[in-house]
Amino acid sequence: MSTLALAFDLVARWEVLLAITLAAVFGLFVGAIPGLTATLAVAVLVPITFHLDPIAAVGAMVSCSAMAIFAGDIPAFLLRIPGTPASAAYADEGYKMTLRGEAEKALGASLLFSAVGGLFGTAVLMLAAPSLAEVALKFSSFEYFWLALLGLTSAAFVSAGDPLKGLASLLIGLSASTIGMENPIGTPRFNFGSIELLGGVNFIAALIGLFAVAEILRYALKPSNNPHSVPQTSVGNPFRAWGKMLKTYWRNQIRGNILGVVVGALPGAGADIAAWMAYSISRRFSKQKEKYGTGHVEGIIESTSANNAALGSAWVPALVFGVPGDSITAIVIGVLFVHGMNPGPTLFLINPENIYAVFLIFIVANILLVVLGWGAIAVSKRILIIPRRLLMPVILAFCVTGAFAGNNNTFDIGVMLCFGILGFLMEENGIPVAPCILGLLLGEVLESNFITSMLKADGDLFAFFSRPISAGLGILTLIIWLFPLIRTVQALRVRRQKTA
């Protein structure tokens, strides 16, 4: 108890609270701009945190990243341009709601379930960090291989419509992910002598291209298509609407939270993958499958619950073993070192008030998220009033900035434009872009974990079933794959019996 009191004392200082609030506002802005990711927001904060107290420094990073992940949903829903990769899974769903005049409902749901997910992640971090970290240690390349394969399988559920076109999109993404030398053997592939392509296709630039630039191209060619004339309905008292959603969708929320916490705690997976998997799981088990892809709030709730929960649990391996759970905690570990809070089991034993203060900040940040987030929704909704012919050039400017900002490299602007044209052509031909993003995200993960597993096992394929967690994940994947086949065979048999 005295530890908690000490921790409270560390947090309840004006400089700490000011740092948290300013970082939160900063995170909201950065996250809401297409192409500027939560990771980038945190990276920009690093030099500033050197001059802050340890608790204020860590607090700033916590609140900044939580806001940025939520804020990524704002342009995703209003303009169909995901602000961060974690929002890409359900951008289309939210945008369809906006087209029906339900932008406030969609964003409100995202805000509430982001905050609840964040609190859930924090609770797990506080109560179970050391034991969850032990589980995460059991994951090696064998387990990550199956996890990546499960993630890719979710593409089948994410893409509405023709599964063949979904598969085509996935393969485009997977092919693009083979470019460069970020492969297990470190040999340059398909870079055609270009130094810039050695590092592979810049994921963020490709994401902006596929969604944002393609959208701008579509508008430029068919300006008549102006969905913004749809009158937006207000949800009135947000708390009443939230109460109703919690009552209807609490199953999705819990399932999303748990999935997010587990995937987030694994050092090889993060909030992005958690959001994709959550979306496909909610679709698979929903009673209203047919509504998915038409602007249905259920999938949004489950995946936004997952990505914010993942954010908290990514700190688990980072704090306990100094192993980053995602790209944000990789940066955080450096800052912890600078402030003398070296990650490791002793962090919880020596001066534990420091780490409890960080936990308290997680809670404060998620409450702050509701307040600031609601304000941000109210302001950003006005974007819909701005005529598209004025808005689109501004968005293009932001896209160029976003593509450039990641690496300070003009080449990435070209990558963005190429993927913009690609995304435009794909959608014109009824090929969804979402599976392509998933392919880009997971292609390298799948390949490197397969190759390293095979190197370890001297080429024995059964090694993928020789470890308990790996075997479990493998069997699960195979069942999911074989399930449609079994169903088809059964249906054929029934039909044959009827005709007989």
Place this chain on the structure above:
Amino acid sequence: MGIVKLLSAAAIAAATMTGTAFAEYPEQTITIIVPWSAGGGTDAAARTIGTILERDLGQKVSVINRTGGSGVVGHSAIAAAKPDGYTLGLITSEINMMHWMGLTELTHEAYAPLAMMNEDPAGVHVAATSPWNDLGAMVEDIRANPGKFKGTGTGIGGSWHLALAGLLNELDISADALPWIPSKGAATGLLDIVAGGAHVAPVSLPEAAALAEAGKLKTLAIMSNQRAENFPDVPTVEQAIGVPWSQGVWRGMVVPKGVDEAIVEKLSAAMEKIYKDPEYADFMQKRGFGLRYMGSAEFGEFLGEEDASMGVVLKAIGLAKQ
């Protein structure tokens, strides 16, 4: 030639004695290019150097990350910058590897070295459950059972890979005796050691500290001439097996070749001042980065020697393209 030398010597003397001859430099913003991404270790080091340089020279210093191409893009950008003394770069060990591997034509000769600012020696880490309790037992086991054990901790041909492959090469153990499992960074490799997927990870000591403290890892040796201040119990390779061997990852400040001698002189003096600044030492200590300094001339010599020895190791393990 003689006149040029004399003139530049006079210029340096004037600059160092009175400080008036080159009072103009620096008169505009100085840029430090970092070939690795924002938020990482090299970035943090560059920003700390930048902050102190800004204070010492009284001119704004901005740090720019030019990432991509596994470091090739940024290293090339430093070499291609206008040699006016306003673009500096923080180069890393990779400069002496990538040209051997055929990724670029660029070598360390494209730069005028200012100073080495840090080096992290490689450690030899194994799982806590490993039967090896000292380095001698490990290398003899690898020699006796070629191909049975695996190493990890970085990509194939990465610094840590070459550190251990070089040591084995020095001991006349074939490179094939310890197959390499490529990993994304040190943390992933260490986790694989703990999970039992591989047997030894030659990464830096601070990177392994948290897992070692948690009782998951043990460190058999450090590839350095002396023990590390923060890890006094870990013997050097020479203390462990009687063979001198030091290898690590280093970072150093450079300017593109062709910068005025006097400016190079002034900047290397500034780097020495930064290295001795308590703020720098304090930062490096906290981040767990190893301190090692070399002045301009010494760093230049080091670059040449290391380049040659990297070539030998890369050829031995079959990764060199030439």
